[in-house]
Amino acid sequence: MADIKDPENTIIIELKDGNVVIELLPDVAPKHCERMKELARAGKYDGVVFHRVIDSFMAQTGDVEHGVLDKGGDLRRAGTGGSDLPDLPAEFSKLPHDRGTLGAARSANPNSANSQFFINFNDNHFLNGQYTVYGRVVEGMEHVDAITRGEPPMYPDQMISMKVAADV
Secondary structure, three states: OOOOOHHHHHHEEEEEEEEEEEEOOOOOOOOHHHHHHHHHHHHOOOOOOEEEEOOHHHEEOOOOOOOOOOOOOOOOOOOOOOOOOOOOOOOOOOOOOOOOEEOOOOOOOOOOOOOEEEEEEEHHHHHOOOOEEEEEEEEOHHHHHHHEEEEOOOOOOOOOOOEEEOOO
């Protein structure tokens, strides 16, 4: 397991191939980090599919409303929902969208991020200053790289569970 410096701000996502450890950046995007921890602690991300996975770009997930197939979710609508919590204001920073960074997915409105997020497969600097960066993969990027591609994938991978390291 990765050397976890701050368990309260570390997320562990269990995927089919292994765990992905994400260091959250509360000093950069406190509201986004709090939201992820709140939804993770409530079990909302457990079972959510990766509904948009584009080779050499990113893997998107986090639609807790439509993306949990075994709880009545609908893959055709995955990516259109969020949580029952209010949308978050943008927390843009100078941090680049490098490989392994976590970005907040949103609609055209910069203040529409809610529960969805993406993990960058590559350096995607064209996203800089347009999407909130609020974490980075510190272990298990090879498991992110193995996520099934598609928009949506025919047989999507899912987050088996997401936990805050302090709670494990």
